[in-house]
Amino acid sequence: MSLELPIPIAAYVAANARLDIDGMLAPFAADAVLRDNGAVLQGHAELRHLFEEAVVAVRAIFTPDTVRHEDDQVVVEGPAHGDFKGSPIRFTYRFTLENDVIKALEITA
Template sequence: MALNLPAPIAAYFEAKSRHDIDGMVAPFAENAWVHDEHNDHRGHAAVRAWIEDTQRKYADVATPEEASEEGGSVIVRALVSGTFPGSPIRLNHRFTLVDGAIAELAIG
């Protein structure tokens, strides 16, 4: 069953499935914040560096399995697979959208 995700979130996951770095970065706001693996990344350049690094290290893809809204955020539970120990794993991705762009993403 296909999920009805907001356009920026759908674009992020679709690009991730193709390992398309430019496509993964495009839906993020210029001043976006990402929290992943106990690290924070702020701003477009830092988000791009985070995406490039994780793709280089893990070549990961994430398949959204379910989505819900909570407190102004969209939470997507995705099956994440790649070249990391324990692959695949299910992780929650908490997105906050502002003005049609991803302003915040917390993974864990």
């Protein structure tokens, strides 16, 4: 089953599947905010560091299996598989889009 994801989210997911950091960053606004596991990161430099350390280093690939709209967010859920403790872990990604880019992302397990 193929999910109908908004273009910036689909681009992020596709780049994550390739472990392509530049591709993962491309759909984010320059000042995007990412909340993950209590940490709040802002901007491409901080996001790049997170992607290098918490995604590519452990080969974490998110495979969405559901998508829904809640208020002004696109909520995408699915497992992430990789070389990390507890893999696979089911995650919820709450994307806020603005002008065809990802303005904010909150990730919870």
